[in-house]
Amino acid sequence: MAPKKEKAEKPAKGDAAADMILHYLRKQNRPYSATDISANLHNKVTKAATQKILKDLRERKEIDGRDSGKQSVYHVIQKPEESPSPDELAEMDKRTQQLRDEISNLNTTAKALRSTLSSLNSTLSTADLRAAIARMDAERAEILDRLASLRSGDIQPVSKEEKQEVDKQAKTMEKSLTKRKKIVKEMWGQVLDNTPNDASAIMGLRDQFDMDDED
Numbered sequence: 001m002a003p004k005k006e007k008a009e010k011p012a013k014g015d016a017a018a019d020m021i022l023h024y025l026r027k028q029n030r031p032y033s034a035t036d037i038s039a040n041l042h043n044k045v046t047k048a049a050t051q052k053i054l055k056d057l058r059e060r061k062e063i064d065g066r067d068s069g070k071q072s073v074y075h076v077i078q079k080p081e082e083s084p085s086p087d088e089l090a091e092m093d094k095r096t097q098q099l100r101d102e103i104s105n106l107n108t109t110a111k112a113l114r115s116t117l118s119s120l121n122s123t124l125s126t127a128d129l130r131a132a133i134a135r136m137d138a139e140r141a142e143i144l145d146r147l148a149s150l151r152s153g154d155i156q157p158v159s160k161e162e163k164q165e166v167d168k169q170a171k172t173m174e175k176s177l178t179k180r181k182k183i184v185k186e187m188w189g190q191v192l193d194n195t196p197n198d199a200s201a202i203m204g205l206r207d208q209f210d211m212d213d214e215d
Helices: 014-028 034-040 047-059 086-123 126-152 160-193 199-208
Strands: 063-068 071-076
Touching: 014 034, 014 047, 014 071, 034 047, 034 071, 047 063, 047 071
Parallel strands: none
Antiparallel strands: 063 071
């Protein structure tokens, strides 16, 4: 046996329909036509009934309306005490401007991020990423091999004493080199004092004594 169909809800009438329409207009707080109100209420009040109720509410000064050709739009009457004060309006304008500035900044940030993302997508392809990963894997394997050799004892690490001895010898050689450069500079000065001012002759002497430009 087929299930019984649920009965469609009957449209509201009379005071119930009027209360429903008035409540809807107050809640939305914006103008609507009879057609829009009936449709937005999912036809709980028929279009014809909505038109009649809106006309009656307007005549009783419970709502107001504006005629536009063959169609009229209706809205609730704003009470003076419900209207914002000049200070409140100024604050609302200030807040509105702040929100507009924030939206502008967010749009700028979003544009920059999209540009960065586009740049990354164009420069770092999947192939590039795979190649970079392969290089890093190879470097990691090389480091692990060297570490394994050190741990196995095949390569003896330099002791602290050996390092200090090498540093000492390096400093001694550096001091000796500095002294030798000073002596060479003094000798070269004496050579120049006793050599004619001839560029080719001077260059020949430099080549003869195997001197570079720093000497």
